[in-house]
Amino acid sequence: MRRSCETGKGEDELLTLGEPLPCEQDCREQLGLSRTWDAATEEPEDEDEWSFATCDMTPHVAAALGTSPLKLGTQTRVRGIGVLAHTS
Structure with a gap:
């Protein structure tokens, strides 16, 4: 199972x-x-860069997994039933 969350509110x-x-x-x-x-060890600038990059990553992760x-x-x-989760 994998879940990544970026709310911009810390933690x-x-x-x-x-x-x-x-x-x-x-x-x-x-x-x-x-x-x-x-x-705990990530630099704030690196964390910001990573958070920004993850905004466009979802289709790539989906392609890698299916x-x-x-x-x-x-x-x-x-074939069968497809399910797609859509979040705000």
């Missing part, structure tokens, strides 16, 4: 579950950050 790490996915680690490395992170919602369309073949 988001308490709402985050599971180990970082390889695609998250790759993104951090591309930003020049450590592949793993610890909120299907990106950005790739769904009339050409998409489906």
